[in-house]
Amino acid sequence: MELSVLWFILLTVLFIGFFFLEGFDYGVGILLPFLGKDDTERRVIINTIGPVWDGNEVWMITAGGAMFAAFPHVYATLFSGFYLALFLMLFALIVRGVAFEFRSQDEHPLWRKTWDSMIFIGSIIPAILWGVTVTNLIQGVPINAKMQYVGTFFDLLSPYTLVGGIAFFLVFTFHGALYLTLKTESDMVARARQAAVKVGVLTAVFCLILVGMTYTNTNLFASTGAGTSLLGAVVMFVGAYGAVYSKRYGLGFILSSLTVALTTIAFFWGLFPRLMVSSLNPAWSLTVANSSSSHYTLTIMTIAAVALVPIVLIYQGWVYWIFRKRVTAKDLKY
Amino acid sequence: MEELILSRWQFGITSTYHFLFVPLTLGLSLIVAILETIYVRTGNEMYKQQTKFWGKLFLINFAMGVVTGIIQEFHFGMNWSEYARFMGDIFGAPLALEALTAFFLESVFIGLWIFGWDRISKRLHALCIWIVAFASNLSAFWILTANSFMQSPVGYAINNGRAEMTDFVALITNPYVFHQFPHTVLGGFVTAGFFVLSISGYHLIRKSHQDFFRASFKLGLVWTIVCLFLQMGSGHAYTQFIAKAQPMKLAAAESLWETTTSAPFAIAAVIDEQNKTNKAELKIPVMLSILANNDPNSTVKGIKDLEQEYIAKYGPGNYIPPVTPVFWSFRIMVAAGSLMMLIVLAAGFLWWRGQLENKEWMLKAVFWSLPLPYIANSTGWFVTEGGRQPWIVVGLQQVDQAVSPSIDAISVWISLIGFTVIFALLAVAGVYLMQKIVRQGPVSTPVQPNIPEVKGASLWS
Numbered sequence: 001m002e003l004s005v006l007w008f009i010l011l012t013v014l015f016i017g018f019f020f021l022e023g024f025d026y027g028v029g030i031l032l033p034f035l036g037k038d039d040t041e042r043r044v045i046i047n048t049i050g051p052v053w054d055g056n057e058v059w060m061i062t063a064g065g066a067m068f069a070a071f072p073h074v075y076a077t078l079f080s081g082f083y084l085a086l087f088l089m090l091f092a093l094i095v096r097g098v099a100f101e102f103r104s105q106d107e108h109p110l111w112r113k114t115w116d117s118m119i120f121i122g123s124i125i126p127a128i129l130w131g132v133t134v135t136n137l138i139q140g141v142p143i144n145a146k147m148q149y150v151g152t153f154f155d156l157l158s159p160y161t162l163v164g165g166i167a168f169f170l171v172f173t174f175h176g177a178l179y180l181t182l183k184t185e186s187d188m189v190a191r192a193r194q195a196a197v198k199v200g201v202l203t204a205v206f207c208l209i210l211v212g213m214t215y216t217n218t219n220l221f222a223s224t225g226a227g228t229s230l231l232g233a234v235v236m237f238v239g240a241y242g243a244v245y246s247k248r249y250g251l252g253f254i255l256s257s258l259t260v261a262l263t264t265i266a267f268f269w270g271l272f273p274r275l276m277v278s279s280l281n282p283a284w285s286l287t288v289a290n291s292s293s294s295h296y297t298l299t300i301m302t303i304a305a306v307a308l309v310p311i312v313l314i315y316q317g318w319v320y321w322i323f324r325k326r327v328t329a330k331d332l333k334y
Numbered sequence: 335m336e337e338l339i340l341s342r343w344q345f346g347i348t349s350t351y352h353f354l355f356v357p358l359t360l361g362l363s364l365i366v367a368i369l370e371t372i373y374v375r376t377g378n379e380m381y382k383q384q385t386k387f388w389g390k391l392f393l394i395n396f397a398m399g400v401v402t403g404i405i406q407e408f409h410f411g412m413n414w415s416e417y418a419r420f421m422g423d424i425f426g427a428p429l430a431l432e433a434l435t436a437f438f439l440e441s442v443f444i445g446l447w448i449f450g451w452d453r454i455s456k457r458l459h460a461l462c463i464w465i466v467a468f469a470s471n472l473s474a475f476w477i478l479t480a481n482s483f484m485q486s487p488v489g490y491a492i493n494n495g496r497a498e499m500t501d502f503v504a505l506i507t508n509p510y511v512f513h514q515f516p517h518t519v520l521g522g523f524v525t526a527g528f529f530v531l532s533i534s535g536y537h538l539i540r541k542s543h544q545d546f547f548r549a550s551f552k553l554g555l556v557w558t559i560v561c562l563f564l565q566m567g568s569g570h571a572y573t574q575f576i577a578k579a580q581p582m583k584l585a586a587a588e589s590l591w592e593t594t595t596s597a598p599f600a601i602a603a604v605i606d607e608q609n610k611t612n613k614a615e616l617k618i619p620v621m622l623s624i625l626a627n628n629d630p631n632s633t634v635k636g637i638k639d640l641e642q643e644y645i646a647k648y649g650p651g652n653y654i655p656p657v658t659p660v661f662w663s664f665r666i667m668v669a670a671g672s673l674m675m676l677i678v679l680a681a682g683f684l685w686w687r688g689q690l691e692n693k694e695w696m697l698k699a700v701f702w703s704l705p706l707p708y709i710a711n712s713t714g715w716f717v718t719e720g721g722r723q724p725w726i727v728v729g730l731q732q733v734d735q736a737v738s739p740s741i742d743a744i745s746v747w748i749s750l751i752g753f754t755v756i757f758a759l760l761a762v763a764g765v766y767l768m769q770k771i772v773r774q775g776p777v778s779t780p781v782q783p784n785i786p787e788v789k790g791a792s793l794w795s
Contacts, residue, residue, distance in 0.1 A: 051449035054400065054441035061437055064407050065430035072422020079411025079418075080738035086412055087749040091756060094401040098760055101397035105767050147419075149740045293423045294498040301427055308434045316438065319446050322453055333449050 003302060004292035007070035008275070010305055012268040014063035016261045019130070019172075021056035023260050025049050027176015029096065029123025030169070032116060035180065035191050042116060043104060043332045048183035050334045051323045053100060055316055057093070069301050073147050073291035074275045081141065081149025082133060085156055089129045096122025104334050124169065131168025134267050135161040135210075138218045140279030147286060160217045167210040170203040171237075171263070175256045178240065181249040185326050193244055196252075200241045207234060220270030230266035233259050336743040338734055341413040344750045348405050350712055351757050355399035357711050360474060360519055361526025362392045363467035365557065370460040384550060387776040388530065389447075389463075391768055396444065398764050405753065413746070417726055417736035421483075423498045424490055424505065428480040436473035440466055474522075475515055482510035484727045485718070486579050497730055510579060513572040514718075520565040521714065525707040527558030528674065531681070532704040533772050535697040538690075543775045555685060558678050566671065570625070577626040577634070580728065582644070583721030585637045586655045587664040588622055589615075597622040597634040602665070605658045610638060648729070655723040663716035670710040677703050 028049050036042030049056075068075040079086055095118040103115035139160055142151040177196035181189050211230060214220050221227040236258040243252035271277070275291060278284035292298065366389050373381035410418045410425070418425075446454070447462040454462075483490075489504030490497045499505060534551035537543050577584045584590075589603050591610050599621035604613040623632045637654055644653035681700050684690040690697070726733045 047449075051445035052442075054445055055438065058433060058437045058441045061404065061407055062430065062433035065426065065433040067426075068411070068418065068422055069426030069430040072418050072426055075411045075422060075426070076415035076418035076738075077740075079408050080413070080415035080740045083412055083738075083741050083745050084748065086408060087745075087752060090405050090408060091752055093404055094756060094760070097401040097404075098397055098763070101393060102763060102767060105394070106770070153745070293426065294493070296502075297423045297427055297499045300499070300502045301430060304431055304434060312434065312438045312442075316442050319442050322446065323449065331449075331452070 002288070003295060003298035004070070004288040005273070006302060007066070007292065007298060008268070008272060008288050011063060011066055011070065012265065013309075014059060014066055015268065016264045018056075018059035018063055019260050019264050020257050021052075021059055022126075023172045024176045024179035025053045025056050026123040026127040026172045027174065028180060029119045029176075030127065030173045031176055031180065031192070031195055032123075033120050035188065035195060039109075039112060040329050040332075041188065042112075043334065044184060044188065044327050044329060045180065046100065046103070046119065046334050047332050048180060048327045050100065052320065054097075055319070057097070066301075066305075070293055070298060071275055071286070071288070071291045072293060074286050077143060077147050077149055077276060077286060077291075078133075078137075081143070081151070082136075082156060084153040085129055085132065089126050092122040092125035092129075094122075100334055104332070127169040127172045128165040131165040132156060132161045134168070135164030135214075137276055138214075138220060138267055138271050140218075140277035140285075142280050143276060143278035143284050143286070144280060145284050147284070147291070150280075160213045163206060163209050163213055167203070167206040170199060170206055171256075171259060174199050174203045174237075174240070175253075175260060178244055178249065178253040178256045181244065182253055183327055185328055189249075193247065193249075196244045197241075200244070204237065204241065207237060214270075218270065220266065223270055223272070226266045226270035226272075229262045229269055233262035233266060236262060335734070337413075337741050337746050338737045340743060340746040340750055341737055341741070342733070344413060344746060344753065345409060347750070348402065348409065348753055348757070350715070351761075352399065352402040352406055353711060353715060354708060355395050355402060356474070357518075357522035357525040357707070358395045358529055359392070359399045359470050360522030361524070361561075362388065362395065362529060363463065363470050364523070365526055365530060365553070366392050367460065367463045367467045368553070370463055374456045374460045380546060380549065383546065383776040385463075387546075387771075388550070390771055391529075391533075393444075393448065394764055394767050394771075398760065400441070401760075402757070412749075413738055413741065414726070414736045415738035415740065417731065420496055420731050420736070421727060423496060424483055425480050427499065427502070428476045428505070432473050432476035436469045436476060439469035440473065443469070471519055474519055475511070478515050478518060479506050479508065479511050481718075482508045482514055484725075485514075485722060486510040487727060487730055492730070497727070509575065513568070513575045516568045517565070517572045517714075520561055520568055521707070521711050523561040524558060524565055524674065525711060527554050527561055527678075528704055528707045530554035531558060531678070532701050535700040536772065537775060539694055539697045539701065544691075546776050552685070555678065555682055558674075559682055562671070562675050562678060566675070569668075569671070574626060574628075580721065581635050582637065582640045582653065582655065583660070583717070584626065585635060585640055586657045586660045586721050587717055588634075589657050589661040590622070590634060590636045591638055592636040593633060593639045594636060595623070595633040596620045596630055597626075599625060600661075603661065605661060607654075607657050610654075651732075652724065655721050660717055660720045663713040663720065667710045667713040667717065670706045670713070674703065674706050674710070677706075 028045060032042060032045050036045050064075070099115040099118035099122060103112050103119070106112070136156050139158070141149060142155060144150050174196055177192045177199060180192035181196070184192060211234060214230065220230065236255045240252045240255035240259060243249070243255055273288045274285045275288065276286040366385055369381055369388060370385040372378070373385055407429070443462045443465040447459065447466060450459055450462065483505060486508060487497070488508045489499060489501030491500045492498070530550055531554040534547040534554060537547040538551060573584070589600060589605050589612055590597060591612065596619070598617035598619045600612070600615045600617045603615035606613050620630045622634055624630050626632070626634055637657070641653050645651065677699055681690060681696055684693055684696055722728060724732050724734070726736045
C-alpha cells in the first residue's frame with residue numbers, strides 16, 4: 001500500500017477517535033443548560049467529562065498535526081479557505097476550555113452562569129461547524145488549479161452543508177445524552193434518557209435528509225463501501241434509539257458510538273482518494289496523490305504513529321477505566 | 335497587502351499571548367511535582383497543601399496555555415498557507431510528533447491528576463504531575479525543533495519548489511535547537527521561580543501563613559538562583575552561537591552597521607535605520623568582540639557587509655531586520671535578567687543572614703519583580719523572531735511569500751479583533767482568579783469523611 005493511502009486511513013482513524021470522544025463532550029456541553037436544574041446538578045454534568053475532555057480534544061489537535069505532516073496542501077487549503085469558520089471554531093474551543101477550569105473557582109452565580117453559557121456555546125459551535133466542514137469537503141468547494149480556495153465564507157453555507165451541520169449537532173447531542181445515562185445517577189439518568197428520546201426523533205429526521213441529500217448532492221454512493229457505511233450508521237442509530245428507549249443504556253452508547261464511527265468512515269470513504277473536492281473542476285480536487293508529503297516524511301511519521309498510537313490508546317483507556325464510576329455530587333472537582 | 339500586515343500582527347499578538355502562559359507551565363509543573371514528591375516521601379501534610387495551593391494556580395495558567403495553544407496549531411494553515419505548503423513536509427512532522435508524544439500525555443495525565451486525588455495511590459498521583467511536567471517540556475522541544483529549522487535549516491532538500499525532509503535525525507539534532515531549547519526552558523523555570531518567590535513574598539510581608547510561605551520561599555530561592563545562573567550561561571552560549579549561525583541577527587541586535595575589529599558593545603544607541611548608522615551611542619570598548627568570540631581582537635561583521643553578502647547570494651532585496659526593536663528588545667531582556675539576578679542574590683544573602691523577613695523593602699522588591707521574567711521571555715522572542723526578518727525560513731522563504739492568498743483583509747480584521755478581545759477578557763478573568771486564590775492562601779483540607787462506594791452500573795460492567 002502507498003504510504004499516502006495509509007495516512008488517509010490513519011487520518012480517518014484520528015477523526016473517528018475525535019468525533020467519537022469529543023462528540024459526547026460536545027453533546028454533554030450542549031445538554032448542560034437543559035438537564036442541570038441547579039448548580040450541583042450542572043457540576044455533576046460537567047464532571048462527567050471533567051477528567052477526560054482535554055485528552056479527547058487532543059484527538060482533534062493530533063488530526064490537525066497529522067494533516068499538516070501528511071497532507072500539507074490539504075492543511076493549507078482547508079484552513080485558509082475555511083478561515084472564518086475556523087476562527088469561529090477556535091473562538092468556541094478557547095472559551096469552552098477555559099470555562100471548564102474557571103467556572104467552579106468562584107461562587108458568584110453570574111460568574112458560573114457566564115461560564116456555563118460559554119460551555120454551551122463552545123460545544124454547539126464546533127459540533128455544527130464540523131458537520132458543515134465534512135459535508136463541504138465531499139460536496140465540493142471552489143478550489144482553483146493552484147489548490148487555492150476562491151470562494152467566500154458564505155459559499156460554505158448551502159442547504160446540504162447546513163443540513164450536515166444540524167445533523168452532526170443532533171447526533172453529538174444524542175451521543176452526549178447516552179453518555180450521561182451511563183455517567184450519572186437516578187433522576188439525571190431519567191432526564192438524560194428523556195432528552196435522548198426527544199432529540200433522537202429530530203436526529204432521525206435530519207439523518208434521513210442528510211442521507212438523501214448526500215445521494216443527490218455528492219457521489220458518495222458511487223462507492224459501495226461508503227454507501228453501505230452510511231446506511232449502516234442509520235441502522236446503528238435506529239438500534240441506539242431502541243436501546244435507550246428500552247433503557248439498555250450500555251448497548252445504546254455502543255450503538256451511538258458506532259453511528260458516529262460509521263458516519264465518519266462513510267464520508268472519508270466517499271472522499272477517497274480525494275481529501276477536498278473542487279466544485280470548479282474535478283481535476284483540481286486535492287487527492288492523496290497530489291497533496292501528500294514526501295515518502296521520507298511519511299515513512300518517519302508512519303513509524304512514529306505505529307509505535308505511539310497504541311500506547312496512547314492504552315493509557316487513555318486506562319484513565320477511562322479509573323473514572324468508570326458514575327459521578328455523584330460527592331466527587332466534584334470542576 | 336493589508337492581509338499580510340494584519341496576519342503578522344495576529345500571529346505576533348496570539349503567539350506572545352500564548353507565551354505568557356507557557357513558561358510558567360514549563361517551570362511550575364516541575365515545582366509542583368517536587369512539592370508533591372516531598373509530600374509523598376515525608377508524609378508532611380504541609381507539603382500536600384503546598385501541592386494543592388501551587389497546583390491550583392498552575393491549573394488556571396495551564397488552561398490558558400492550552401486554549402491559546404490551539405490557535406497556534408491551525409494558524410499556519412489559516413494565515414500562512416504558502417508557508418504550510420512549502421514547509422509542511424518538515425514542520426508538520428515535529429508538530430504531529432508533539433501531539434502524539436506530548437499533548438496526549440499532558441492532557442490525559444492532567445485530568446487524572448486533577449480528579450485522581452482519592453482514586454489512585456499517592457505515588458501514582460505524584461507520578462501524574464511528573465508526567466505532565468515531562469510532557470510539557472518535551473512539547474517545547476518539538477516545537478522548538480520546528481522553530482530552529484526556520485532559523486537555521488538542516489536536513490532538507492528543495493524539490494518541486496517545496497522543502498522536503500531528507501534527514502530526520504539532522505532535524506532533531508539541529509545545533510540551533512540545542513541552544514534554543516535550554517534557553518527557552520530555563521526561561522520558563524526562572525519564571526516559575528519568580529512566581530513562587532513573588533507570591534510567597536507577598537504573604538511574608540503580610541505575615542500570613544508564615545511557615546507555609548517560608549518553605550515555598552526557600553525552595554523558590556534555591557531554584558531560581560540555580561536556574562538563573564544556568565540561564566545566564568545558556569544565554570551567553572546561545573549568543574555566541576548566533577554570532578556564527580545568524581550573524582545578521584547578532585549585528586541587528588547590536589545595531590552594528592559596519593564590520594568592526596575589536597567591536598564595542600553599545601549599551602544604548604540612537605539608531606537611524608534610514609541612513610544605516612547610529613547617530614549616537616554609549617559603548618564599552620572591545621566588549622562585543624569578547625562576548626561574541628571570546629577574543630578582544632576578533633572581527634564582528636556589520637549589517638551593511640552582511641546585506642551585500644545576502645544580495646550576492648539571494649539576489650536584490652532588503653535583508654535587514656527591523657534593527658531598532660531588535661536592538662532594544664535584546665537590551666531589555668538582558669537588563670531584566672540582570673535585575674532578576676541582583677534581586678534573588680540580595681534576597682538570598684539576607685535570607686542567609688536571617689534578616690530577610692525584617693526587611694520589608696526586600697520582600698516588596700521580590701514581589702514587584704514578578705513582571706521581569708515575563709518581560710525577558712517576550713523580548714527574547716522579539717529578538718529571535720524579529721532578528722529573523724524578512725525571512726520566515728532563513729534563506730528559503732520570506733514572510734511576504736508565505737501569507738495565504740485566499741484570505742481577505744476583512745476576514746483577518748475580524749479574527750484579529752476577535753482573538754484580541756477574547757484574550758483581553760480571559761486575561762481579566764484569569765488574573766482575577768489567580769489573585770483571589772493567592773490572597774486566600776493555602777486552604778487547610780478538612781478531614782474527608784469516608785465516601786461509601788458508589789453503587790450502580792459502570793460503563794464496562
